[in-house]
Amino acid sequence: MVYISVKFVAFAFLNVAANLGASTSHSTMTDSLLPTNRGPDAISGPDSTCDLLETAGFKALRPNTAGYNAREAEYYSLSARMCPSCIVQPKIAEDVSRLIKFLATNTTSNWAVRCGGHTAWGPAADIRDGVTIDLGLMNQTEYDAETKTAKIQGGSLWQDVYSTLEPYGVTVPGGRTRGNNFYSSSVGFGCDNVVNYEIVLANGELTNANANENADLFKALKGGSANFGIVTRFDMRAIVTGDLYGGLITHQLNATDKVISALSNFVDRAADYQAGSAFSFWSYIRGASESVIISALHDATGTADAPAFAEYAAIEPRLSSSLRKASHLNMTEELYFAKGFRNVWFAHTVVNDPAILKYATEQHNAFVASWKAEVGDDTFSLYTPFQPLPSTLFAHGAAQGAAFLVFEGGPELEAEARRRMTAYREAVKRESVRTGTDVPFEYLNYADKTQDPLRSYGADNVAFLRRVAAKYDPEGTLRRRMPGGFKIPEED
Template sequence: MQFLSFLSSISFGMTLLCAVFALLVAFLNSTGQATSSSSCCAALQSALQSQVFNVNTDTYQRSVESYWSLDTQLRPACIVQPRNPQEVSLAVTTLVTTNDQSPQCQFAIRSGGHSAVPGTSNIQGGVTIDLSLLNSTVYHPDKGFASIGPGARWESVYKELKQYDVTVTGGRDATVGVGGLITGGGNSFFAAEHGFGCDNVVNFEIILANGSLINANNSTHADLWKALKGGSGNFGIVTRFDLTTFPHKYFWGGMVEYDGFTTPQQISALVDFTDRIAEDRYASLLPMYRYDSSSDFNRVAVAMHYTKPEAFPSAFQDFYRLPNISSTVRFDHIYNFTREMSPLAGLHHILLTQTFINDARVVQKAIELQNHYISEAKAKAHGNDWTLISLFQPFPAVFGQLAKHKGGNMLGLDDENNHILYLLGYSWDNTADNDLFNSIGYKVFGEVQSYAKELGVDGRYVYLNYAGKGQNPLQSYGEDNAREIARVAKTYDPQGVFQRQVPGGFKISMA
């Protein structure tokens, strides 16, 4: 017994020693990282002076707190806010040079900060390049496009262009940043008529890893121009988007809310609408099946918009037959419609997405699964404010057809079959519920995927701007497109700066 006691004491002592050693290693690593990050920030401070903000400044705090999801409000060692492309170039070359001398100068690039995946546009302990000051919108009527900064939000873009009675194929949420949306594809109210946002970029101005500024369009650096249409942040930092404009004063639309008992008819109407969208390309539809804890009620909120000044168009006739709870449909400007579509900030979020061939059974299954897990969430949630949403968007073949017509993109969209995009979006207020809602979300999503595969209607494509942690949207573009993105990234960033030194986002090296 004494021998066993002796062994036990040795074991405990070794365990304690190992624990102390692990803590010491962690401390030394963190100290090294902090020292390295300090040298990165010091180098930036020397190069860009007043545009670099440390943790004790109000600008730093405002930037961190302005991220849409609480989980992405990481704390970098410093934040740099360039005022022009030249300062973006200087920031990149400074970080690359300093990193070569003492590796650890990792950085993130922020446009709007609307991703739900931590680290996508922010970084813990590194440097965040915040593009919020590159936010101008300049209309060129003689050229038929608008030059837009990556840090602009769509509400400011639409507001500026409103005075000229033109608009662009931009986001449907007022608060989303331009840069991330466009390089991730960019769905729009106008997608069936004009294609995705990326399909309407006539020129990208971009800073490469070596600090050079180049323009990518269909005649100069055409391979990069195409790769940026969905290739995200794998090549450099886009400092200007030249987006095609077209006439627009106002159109018809709004949010219509229905009771959950209309779900069977709603699903049928969605599937029929998706198959008919090519017949009327002005119509846009987003049904959201929503349960929120505050009301303890299941509702269906349908965003319907018609990009012509025509009230109650026949495209939505199946929805008019259903009794609604409320409606905001009206004639209005896109600026106001996007403000109506903006979700609340300041919560925790999980987003997961997938496409599948247009099939009512999969939509029904997704809604049933969401409803099934409400009781578990009620029983286990610590917070009082949480919401479960299953959102569906038509992804018709016309999206892929328009992409080819406009020079092609990297998305690999099906141009023969109509699909539906499924977005699982949960939000909650209490950090203690992070594990609960992530667990429920992944379980529901996995079961929906399995069911679609079982039916033989599962789709390949994953929309990058909705993709969640663990998803691989670049791989979903197809083998040929993923290979081309990798080739272009290697051509314009041979040292792999935007693969290894910028760890956030979806990397082609990991696809």
């Protein structure tokens, strides 16, 4: 069985400076949408915690300072910015260890951990009324040619990782779109290629998790989210690579049936063409008359005009094409979305069936029409991608999709966007259940904060995650003190 995961994402485009230049430490967004996040028995507020941190020798960036504002501005999504009481930037793993020990034993304030800062929603990697531990200064990558391993610090961004590795003629299967990559058909998700995690546990202990040491933790970290510690370094298997061949091709909306057919057939044959990757998304750009369809097609060996893409190639006319030979880094950069806007994301998975994909595109078109009529066509953009999860990932067969809404406005409009996007996702869910094409799996990297992707792993896997969390964090410190990210579901 082959699957398609449908991702629903709402982006709100709002200029960063309007919020970060405010005279108070918290923006309107955080004041109106989020509760206070501090320890349940706090005897001193988060500001006092920041004072204590400075007394202990940690540099704390405070609101309305240049350093603080610069880091808050670097979040991918405006929706993720929570305006913490202060930001602390460790430089090495030992700094993280010392920081966690201090926070856990000397304060009652909560904290968040920021790595790349790409999660669309808050409080995932930022926190209000608490301390954000920002790994942005831990952004170095080293390549060990003898072991063919890349050692990647926890605050690294993928483009910097690829740029560092490129001169060695290697890369790692990291993010193209959050864990799914150009090499997924042959090597799996990014997490499948991690051979060791250097991690700071809830008690501040610095340790490693790999196949031989803390093997249960090693397994749990591959998709277990923010429940076990702070990963300060990822050691990944490197892949020998040259230029890829691929790019983006754009078709008019009336090519929907042909593109769905091309994508569905590509997914069905993915196991036979492990050098290739493809996904298509229905894209409405604010102010446009209608959506267009953009398809990302790539061959990891650099082979032009691969037969697996023939059905795509036959769809005419094309509005544009960027097919070319280029590096892994260059291909990845082409897929970047602009940062600094509000985002709402949802994920859903369905069987690879053209009918349910067509239904999702119809819901996309209906969403565009209703928003333009009721809110305004210059306030949003909407993207509905269908992204294959190659057969080698889940017992050989899956595909993912998504929908992104991009809109301009404040937190009230973001709440309206989430309401409408939830209705969109639920409509596709109902139809997939009705037609027998539903798959009870929510891809964590695309899921919204209102979803429960860890539960979708299944009861046995959730029970395993609970056991590992109890072993490595017996006091439940991370559940209580680090509220961001997806937490392991409580027992029913």
